Amino acid sequence: MKIAVDAMGGDYAPQAIVEGVMLAKQDFPELEFVLYGKEAEIKKYVTDDKNITIVHTDEKIESDDEPVRSIRRKKQASMVLAAHAVKNGEADALFSAGNTGALLAAGLLVVGRIKKIERPGLMSTLPTFGPDSTNGFDFIDMGANADNKPEHIVTYAVLGTYYAKNVRKISNPKVGLLNNGEEASKGSELTKEVYERLSEEQGINFVGNIEARNLFDGKVDVVVTDGFTGNAVLKSIEGTAGILMSQLKESILASGVKGKMGALLLKDSLKGLKSKMDYSNHGGAVLFGLRAPVVKTHGSADKTAVHATIRQIHTMLETNVVQELTTYFEADATKANDEK
């Protein structure tokens, strides 16, 4: 199993990337890595070069590069070279902490889609809490697409089910449809049609609608939505968590000695909360529906987040989730939801 690593993507690249790879190597001695980027810089952090190949390149995709154009023009960029390695079968998966839009473009244009999956979706495992809680839920599409048709969202239900089964070892994953009410009659034209199709779809365990306020309850294992809504929901969660944490900090700072002493005593609790909310320990975001795992961790990822994401890729490779999906979608034309 060989992972093509864009060593130059992310705020702390290549250090955090290479250090994360070194940590992952200890867990998974069978994994091989090809690191794309500036050789001299990468080498600084390679503490053990067994199963490590470095492919030198000076070019890289910047975080503000226009996605599709940069993939087409920067043919020697670390991310593009890594994507071509996967396309050509020289590597089995692609990892990057770089420009998300560019990675989506590289996934679609270079790595390529599974036949009959028209619109791959972006999926992450988000945390859940509370008594019914399992270990998070897989949320797809988080924004790879701006417009989705009903059949795309049905495909996401299948993708999420395979991921939850294979990677997260959930035997019969419950799939929920993000909607504006729980009743079957609720929804937009789009979600009403998706609801009907999901109810008829074989091989998934559709349990009905879920509202955005209940996402964290842990009542479902997979939540499907269109990419526009998924993007809005994800960014609302981020924005709200960010503002609450910064406001809490500000309230504490403004409250004088008493508040500061309180905060000091609460430090461990707050740290515990932060790590509970942090979903990067579940791994990165998968551009799902491609012919190989293409996984993105956030730009500010440290070595621990890189390590967790490589663990996730390892599980995806080990469980053959992408091959199983390919068989599902390509072997049986009656199951195809797309490109009919």
Add this chain to the structure above:
Amino acid sequence: MKIAVDAMGGDYAPQAIVEGVMLAKQDFPELEFVLYGKEAEIKKYVTDDKNITIVHTDEKIESDDEPVRSIRRKKQASMVLAAHAVKNGEADALFSAGNTGALLAAGLLVVGRIKKIERPGLMSTLPTFGPDSTNGFDFIDMGANADNKPEHIVTYAVLGTYYAKNVRKISNPKVGLLNNGEEASKGSELTKEVYERLSEEQGINFVGNIEARNLFDGKVDVVVTDGFTGNAVLKSIEGTAGILMSQLKESILASGVKGKMGALLLKDSLKGLKSKMDYSNHGGAVLFGLRAPVVKTHGSADKTAVHATIRQIHTMLETNVVQELTTYFEADATKANDEK
């Protein structure tokens, strides 16, 4: 100025409703109230009956009643009677803390739309923080509709602008379009078309796209979106804030004496934070685009929230915001966005 009050709607009705009305009477001695509901129960909390009329009825809409059906069948329900009073010109505005769906139905079916406003939207003022912060932003449509056409969202920009100007005294309110990226080129088919139309619309100060993660920054005064997305965003905010607060509490409880002492010392800070995040002090949610103010406060509203919402209705009446909108949409056919 006379407000028709559904005294029976809400978890703490009629007590919280009537007590809130009593508080509001002190601020606005010129306001008159007609309270609909069980006379004997309402009377218990009427400490001053000047400008108060009680219209007795035994019927009320329950929180789980099916909206449209309950409005049509429960003709003597407190909410329905109050809506008819507004329709017949016996009152100038409608207040309720009851079933939101039923109030939307009562607003649309009984009170009625401003001509040429096809799809009234649900709007609240949400809080903002940070250096650029003004006093919150008006968010519309938060979910009155499941599907919106571009022209509806352009109408929301006009509604929000009039509200921010009249009620919140912002001279040239900045209007943002909720979208999946800030660049003008971003968006779904729907938001791209809305972007173009907003750019051409006279009388509004359209400043471009805003992402959900930046809603709280205070860079815009009005944010427009379709009702499905608005609903999802609002519920994501609620869900995230809820889970963070409960997790913080749980972390504190689990952390032993040290954590509990810390929490005790931080009590004031946490209280301050809670009141900062609480947007019910900005008033309730307006079903905007109707021929009169129809305003909903949350079901768990206490007398303070009721008081704040009546203050909001008072300002809407005093500034004639609904009449101005009626003139804008009905007088000049070229400005009409709907029902062309």
